[in-house]
Amino acid sequence: MAHKHKILILNGPNLNLLGKREPEIYGKVTFEEYFEKLDIDFSEVDLHYFQSNVEGELVSKLHEVGFEFNGVVFNAGAYTHTSVAIADAVAGISAPVIEVHISNVLSREEFRHVSYMGKHCLGVISGFGLWGYKMAIQALLTEQTSL
Ligand code: DQA
Numbered sequence: 001m002a003h004k005h006k007i008l009i010l011n012g013p014n015l016n017l018l019g020k021r022e023p024e025i026y027g028k029v030t031f032e033e034y035f036e037k038l039d040i041d042f043s044e045v046d047l048h049y050f051q052s053n054v055e056g057e058l059v060s061k062l063h064e065v066g067f068e069f070n071g072v073v074f075n076a077g078a079y080t081h082t083s084v085a086i087a088d089a090v091a092g093i094s095a096p097v098i099e100v101h102i103s104n105v106l107s108r109e110e111f112r113h114v115s116y117m118g119k120h121c122l123g124v125i126s127g128f129g130l131w132g133y134k135m136a137i138q139a140l141l142t143e144q145t146s147l
Contacts, residue, residue, distance in 0.1 A: 004044065012077035025103050029130060071095055071098070075102070090117045098122050122139070
């Protein structure tokens with residue numbers, strides 16, 4: 001059997017509270033529930049999931065997979081808007097990264113309009129709810145088969 005594409009979904013701070021946290025913004029589904037569906041939808045992909053509330057753990061995870069995996073779908077939560085360390089890690093790895101936000105960050109407070117990591121990403125998907133993760137996986141797969 002052909003080698004499966006390895007893709008990591010990486011979620012940053014407070015995203016462990018999905019389903020409970022501000023459901024009017026982030027929805028009522030937990031990420032674990034959604035991940036089970038994604039894993040079935042993309043059975044041809046070796047899909048991994050990691051969440052951390054700790055900035056350095058996100059940096060270390062990027063280092064761990066960043067030279068081996070075929071891509072990373074990354075919702076860095078509030079660290080998107082603050083973290084130079086995360087931006088540097090995204091810039092430093094060879095795997096393509098897609099930045100995802102559940103909400104449309106451009107329609108929210110001004111401090112959410114800045115992304116330090118964004119310029120190092122293949123692209124940004126924001127405002128489509130959890131569907132954004134699925135779009136990002138599809139984008140990574142399409143990008144790699146069209147090369
Ligand atoms: C978020 C948007 C961020 O501004 C916020 O800090 C989050 C979630 C989103 O998915 O919409 O924690 O990344």
